[in-house]
Amino acid sequence: MRKILLAALLLVQTVGCSGSDFTIPDPVTPPAPEKPEEPEKPVVQPVKYVASAAELKALGTLAAGTVVVWRDGSYADVQAELRGAGTAENPVQLRAETPGGVRFTGKSRLNLAGEHLVVSGLWWRDPVPVGGKAVVTFAKGSAACVLRDCAITGDNTPEDAATDTKWVSLYGSENSVVECTFRDKRNIGCLLVVWLETGTTPRHRIAGNSFSRPVSLYGSDGKAINGQETIRIGTSDFSMQQAACTVEENYFYHCHGEQAEIVSNKSCGNLYRRNLFVECRGTLTMRHGNGCTVTGNYFFGNGMDGTGGVRLIGEDHTVEYNYFEGLAGTGYRTAICLVRGQQSPALSGYFQVKNAQVRNNTIFDCKYAFNVNYASSGSDQVMPVVGTTIADNTVVSSMVACAATPAPQIAWRDNVLYDCKQSGLTLPAATSAPAKPDVAAAVEAIRSGAGCAWKTE
Template sequence: MKLNFYASLVLICGLQYSSCAKAIEADSLSQKLQVQVNAIGAKTYTVANAAELNALTLAPGDKVVMKVGEWKSQLINFKAKGTAENPITLVAETKGQVVLTGNSNLKIDGEWLVVDGLSFKNGFSLKDDVVIFTKNTSNSRLTNTSIENYNPNDKTVDYKWVSLYGKRNRVDHCSISGKTHQGTTLVVWLDDKPNYHQIDHNYFGPRPDLENNGGETIRIGTSTYSMNDSYTTVENNIFDKCNGEIEIISIKSGYNRILNNLFYECAGTVTFRHGNNSEVSNNYFIGNNLTNTGGVRIIGENQKVHGNYLYKISGRTLRSAISVMNAYQNPALNDYWQVKNADIQNNIIVSSKEAFVLGAGKDDKRIVAPNGVTITNNYVINPNALLVSQDEPKNLKIENNQLDGGTLITGFVKMGNDLQLSDGIWQKKTALKKPFWLNTVVGPDWKKDNRSFIFK
């Protein structure tokens, strides 16, 4: 009888080897881990390395706690499926004190997953991007995490620090600073369907000029999918001296919103590079007269530039406060497309070299002027040049703008008393607000950087 029982067990495991092996592996693992079970049956696992974490089979509501310490060259694959009511979380035992070094990276793969409180530093990735939300990932989140100076010795090596695939994922309250090698810092990757990602309350720290293409801090899309819509929102972030290339944020898709961010002393612009129907509104561009600081560069159709504050922008032409570009006659997907129906209103431009440039970049290829540019209800104070026309747009409308400290032209009147200084910023008296970085947590709550942003 005993012999028959064991013979049957061997037969079952022989037919279902992988299931038995996985069960034995899980039993062995559970003996090593600290496992707690709460009232609804969700488990909390405490792990000490990637092998322990990667071997877990997680259920909705489960929590994985990473032990404090250095995690050197750990390849973490956080793969699971939570639910909206019961997400699965991966957290540092103490936020900021789980330090991923060497050649560590993180893959987030699944649904309703949350990663919270990690720190990447003193290392670099060997081949993959540092943090990847996979194509199958949705409704997942990276929060309270830092990636700092995670650079290879060879500055020509190209990998991204954060790659956002999938749908409805979020990166928030992170500190991402010090990228010195080739490749965009954070990329939103598109396919043929919108992805609705959210990037908010992050601190993007200094990045030196690469002196070539590929040094954006954020890119939303690619040329290949540039006529597809993303619906990504970038909101309440700080971009501090992000100088990688001319495009701080490169919008290469449709229906994106860049809202209420601070661009502090960045040698570049927010650029509508490809795609249509996006919006750049209520942002603060503080140039402090530093070389090549820029504002907003417009390409494509139905782009909106509303309510931004642009202060001492020193850039000219393509890097002016607001630059409206010329286009190619028969553009390929990666070329410059004609500006149509650009809507520029309610911006405040203070002490900048060139407030508006029309037909920017005109040359022997960029010969198609904008068509349908509206510039209304803007305020301009002490410009070096109010309006520079490198080409003549069709259907240009300039009206109800106010100017102080310059020569009036058609569409501008002498400034009245609509504005007042509040928190060091010229604002409409009827719409005063405190700049978000003065009363909102930006970056990880465990990381105190003592940042200050001075209007010089």
């Protein structure tokens, strides 16, 4: 057998050497596996220290990964600009040497111009209003910039009904204001504004902030002056444009302002989620624009007059899974108000409510749970609510009202009403009280998590 194998091997070698086509193929080497793309490594830049707007300006446009530390101290009338080109992995950072240790006063303000800029730990105390200027501005063209863990407080400022200013103005796209404290703005003008620009969908995020605006400024007619909102997203001119902003997990306490609109929605496609409103005179108002969602929010009035919930104007809004308790407002300032529209409204007018979905909300002990198809007396709001479903809501010890003229087109379905008065409609009443949900833990999580991490007292 051994001789046979040896002979076969010699035959193969002979054939291979004679120029025959028969050859022994080389072994196939498998291709090397592709290496996964490595994430961008953090860029290590030397930390730069500044103590003035001039020193910050001298640094020029900052490269990705640059960290600028503003030295602790009190600084008056600082007009600074942060310019940079960061990336998601390597943002440009401007931070206080100690969170809350940098205190700007007087006419101080900051402009953010660039991409992926992160500002943290700064405190503007008692800002002096400068007409047409904001304390913090996200510039036009800015993108993915963040204001985090900062504060603007006006506890010791005089009341000023003449000088209209904003505290935060947001232009650009995908910018964020997170975990900041805003307290006691005492001059006219919205506290935080999202400005829309032609061709740009902002997609900003306003999250985890603490807001308080207890002072209301009044006109000679004795009424609160318009334009004292805490947040406004858009303007009537751009109200039919998509904004797609998210407002979530913010704490609103004693946000009275103009006593009508705590938050004024004036654009389309915004999301209001898991916010907490406590003793605020006014409502989260869909004033202009369509297709917004209000979900999982908490409203507590504690019997304070003028406290309200959500007001709807326009088309395709959804109000769901919200909790309302102890709201004492009437008219537009009820737990959920669906407003009659005007026949041919201007952009600044009242558009007809169409295709609203109001579902799975819980309402306890409010003066008005629903005020539907409502308009103030003598108004030209004659277009009724249409194509709307109000379903699966639980209402206890509250008024349910719906104006029958003009006749609305509303599907009331599977709502649980216990110990409720009704006006303009007759819905089935529950015979046993539904259990009151325990929302304390969820409410406390929002309240305790909102605002900057350091003390502003």
